[in-house]
Amino acid sequence: MEMAYNDLSAQYQHLKTEIDAGIAAVLEHTQFISGPQVEELEQALCRYTGRRYCVTVSSGTAALLMALMALKIGPGDAVFVPDFTFFATSEAVSLLGAEPVFCDVLAETFNLDPESLRDQVCRVKKAGRLKPRAVIAVDLYGLPADYPAIEAVCREEGLLLIEDAAQGFGGELAGRKACGFGRLSCTSFFPAKPLGCYGDGGAVFTDEEPLYRLLCSLRVHGKGADKYENIRLGLNARLDTLQAAILLPKLAAFDAENETRNRAAALYGSLLAGSAFCPPSVPADYRSSWAQYTVRAGSEEERAAVRSRLEKAGIPTMVYYPIPLHLQKVYAGLGGRTGDCPVAEHLCKTVFSLPMHGYMEPEAVRQVVAALLRR
Ligand SMILES: *Cc1c(COP(=O)(O)O)cnc(C)c1O
Numbered sequence: 125m126e127m128a129y130n131d132l133s134a135q136y137q138h139l140k141t142e143i144d145a146g147i148a149a150v151l152e153h154t155q156f157i158s159g160p161q162v163e164e165l166e167q168a169l170c171r172y173t174g175r176r177y178c179v180t181v182s183s184g185t186a187a188l189l190m191a192l193m194a195l196k197i198g199p200g201d202a203v204f205v206p207d208f209t210f211f212a213t214s215e216a217v218s219l220l221g222a223e224p225v226f227c228d229v230l231a232e233t234f235n236l237d238p239e240s241l242r243d244q245v246c247r248v249k250k251a252g253r254l255k256p257r258a259v260i261a262v263d264l265y266g267l268p269a270d271y272p273a274i275e276a277v278c279r280e281e282g283l284l285l286i287e288d289a290a291q292g293f294g295g296e297l298a299g300r301k302a303c304g305f306g307r308l309s310c311t312s313f314f315p316a317k318p319l320g321c322y323g324d325g326g327a328v329f330t331d332e333e334p335l336y337r338l339l340c341s342l343r344v345h346g347k348g349a350d351k352y353e354n355i356r357l358g359l360n361a362r363l364d365t366l367q368a369a370i371l372l373p374k375l376a377a378f379d380a381e382n383e384t385r386n387r388a389a390a391l392y393g394s395l396l397a398g399s400a401f402c403p404p405s406v407p408a409d410y411r412s413s414w415a416q417y418t419v420r421a422g423s424e425e426e427r428a429a430v431r432s433r434l435e436k437a438g439i440p441t442m443v444y445y446p447i448p449l450h451l452q453k454v455y456a457g458l459g460g461r462t463g464d465c466p467v468a469e470h471l472c473k474t475v476f477s478l479p480m481h482g483y484m485e486p487e488a489v490r491q492v493v494a495a496l497l498r499r
Contacts, residue, residue, distance in 0.1 A: 127479055127488060129440040130316050134483035135374075135381070142373035150369045159365030161372060166327075168375055173303040175329040177336035180363035181343060184290040184312025187326040188216035188260070190361060191286050191308040194328075194338045195258060197222045202254035204244055204283070206236040206269075207448045207468035209262045213288050214449050223254055223458070226450040228465040232405050234264045234418065234475075237467070238273035245281050258284040263292025263302050265444075265477075266318060266385075266415035267406060271297055271305045286310065290326070293319045294382045294413030302413070303329045313363075313371060318385075318413040319378055321367040381482025385414040388484040392417055395493040401430075416444055417480040424473040430496065431476055437495040442477045 128134070136143065150159060166178040181187050197203060199221040205214050207226040214224035225248055228240040241259065248256050259278055261269040269287075278285045285306035289295070292302035293311050303309045311317075313325030328339050341347050346358030389404075389412065396403040402420040406412050421427035431441050448468040450460030462469065478492050 126438045126440065127491070128481070129442065129479050130481045131483050132315060132320070132481075134481070135377075138483065139373050139377055142376075143370055146369035146372060147366060150366050156365050157362060159368070161365050161368040162363060165363075165368040165371055165375070168372065169303075169327060169329070172375065172378075173301045173309075173329060175304055175309070176331040177333070177339075178327055178329050179336065179339040179343060180325065180327045180368065182326065182361045182363060183324040184288075184310060184314060184317075184326040185212040185216060186359060186361040187290075187310035187312065187328045188212060188286070188288060189219060190339055190342045190359065191310050191328055192216055192220055192222070192258070193342055193358075194308060194335050195284050195286075197257055200255055201257040202248045203257060204241055204259045205449070206262050206264070207450055207465040208234060208445065208471055209264060209288070209449065210290070210445065211449065211452065212290070213260055213262055214455075217260070218454075222257070224449070224455075225254075226448070226460065226465060226468075228467045229264075229471070230270075231420075231467050231471065233267055233270070233407065234404070234471065235267060235269040236261050236274060238270055238277055240465070241274065241277050245277065245283070256281060256283060258286060260286045260288050261306070262288040262290075263295055265404065265418050266291055266295050266413035267404075268292055268295045268297040268302050268305070268410060271300075275305075290314075291317060291415035292413065293317065294378060296411040298409045303327075307332065308335060313367065318382070318415050319371065319374060321370050321374070323364070323367055325363045325367045325371070327363075377482075382413050384482050384484060385480060386411070388480060388486070388489050389414050389417055391486055391489045392478065392493065395490065396496075399497055400426075401496060414480050416442075416477040418444065418475050418477045420471070420474045421476065422474070427474055427476055433498070434492070434495050439492055439495050440479065443475065444477055446472055448472050 201222040203217040287305040287309035290312035295302035313321040342358040346356035348355040
């Protein structure tokens with residue numbers, strides 16, 4: 125039997141009573157849009173992350189789009205993003221007519237390299253065509269980005285900081301929780317994320333009341349005091365009440381699942397230490413929520429061989445992400461070339477992710493590593 129890559133079924137069996145009751149309650153009260161569970165969830169998410177305000181939305185992509193809209197990002201603006209991330213990070217920038225500027229990442233953490241960020245800001249300033257406005261730092265695979273260094277660059281250069289914590293929910297840096305960095309942070313409740321619902325969903329966080337009010341308006345067609353008074357252009361980007369009801373018991377179980385993921389990661393790390401597969405490193409003071417457990421092979425060929433060997437053993441693996449943003453077809457017009465972000469390009473050829481979830485048994489980890497190291 126094939127092993128699960130992310131065992132959502134084990135999670136459902138574990139939380140079935142609470143999730144079913146939550147769904148039934150919504151079907152009974154029929155407030156499918158903006159029902160009481162939505163506000164209850166927003167308050168619980170504020171408590172969990174330590175943020176003052178939370179606006180739940182229809183997806184992580186909508187969260188990013190709204191964060192950028194709230195900061196009035198638009199044509200002529202440069203927004204710095206890591207080159208190695210899911211496409212939505214830069215897509216939101218481009219949709220608003222601003223230009224994403226791709227920065228290289230660090231091989232050890234997979235996250236935005238603050239030095240590359242500094243270089244790119246310098247380059248954009250010198251070229252003079254775009255105004256450097258904002259940075260979107262991504263907590264890739266569950267590990268918070270290097271916020272102390274990134275915040276320093278933002279302060280020096282007068283840049284706005286947005287945290288893309290779509291994969292980062294549950295991560296920590298020096299006691300600060302993910303979704304707590306930058307003027308605005310965004311997360312996703314896509315089913316496979318650390319905290320996932322049963323469809324699309326997301327949230328934007330901030331500590332600033334004016335931004336919170338603006339986000340509430342943007343979420344419902346730029347509403348004013350009343351739903352039928354429109355004072356700006358917005359979106360229809362609400363989180364369904366059903367998804368909020370599903371997320372409430374999942375949030376209550378989140379810390380226990382996060383603990384299990386961290387134990388599985390520690391076991392992977394100790395079994396893979398000294399092998400040909402470079403296990404991911406978590407710097408001191410950081411905690412990952414292990415949205416993915418990603419290792420590196422020596423080469424593209426070796427990765428292909430290992431993945432097919434694992435597949436034959438019934439062990440699924442994934443590649444996040446095979447193409448760096450600057451080489452995506454849609455961005456051909458921006459003039460990105462091979463060699464622009466060498467670390468990101470190399471990672472795209474060598475990374476692959478192993479099974480990881482909140483119900484992963486030590487025996488399953490051992491089985492994956494045994495198959496991985498078998499020659
Ligand atoms: C998943 C993801 C998103 C988008 O979230 P959706 O809910 O799928 O729209 C954005 N950024 C990153 C880094 C992601 O992993």
